[in-house]
Amino acid sequence: MDAVMDRTDIVLWVRRADGRWSARTVWVVVLDGEAYIRSAFGRRSAWYRRVLRRAEVEVEGAGVRLSAGLRPVEDPELVRRVSDAYRAKYGLNWPGPVESMNAPEAAATTMRLTDLGQVAQLPA
Template structure:
């Protein structure tokens, strides 16, 4: 089975206030059966700020945009473990970017994707 969490990256779609959608490729990691993403540019990222304001979000799955919910993670232990998941999944191939993703600015933007049960299995 090839799920969202198995992918190297996903396309996260966020709806603008004027109704337009914009997509951004983001790295996704799995921890205890949940999927997590972070903003590589911390709180400066426009998609992250839109999500915090309650913007609609979706992931691209099987050629379709499927709605998902993103929730901010405040638990420092979960944030630390997500950092370990980023290191394990991407560290050998992308050590510099992984250290950026695990820096305090990006780590503070850790979000859990929920409602992924609606996402169909993805083709490889």
């Protein structure tokens, strides 16, 4: 798991309704051993809407691919801490994108990666 979570970004694979997989590169932050992601474009993002309908996702980083679940974060204090983690990890190199990522619309999509497990093969 550390090989994935220590990355600057990860590839989030989301299963489409037709069974195919689509990939989206997302930033990841870790707080207290838990990994968090959010949609930079808030609820308008197609991958985010797909995740809400079908929770089947996989994450990939450093040549490792893991099955995962995503759970929405509703605790305002935790959402604030995730925003602080985004600012600390990415703010120096990408201040504009970080402010977009921490805007209310994007912050409302904060999700915790759960149930990380191995994936035997890459999707066709």
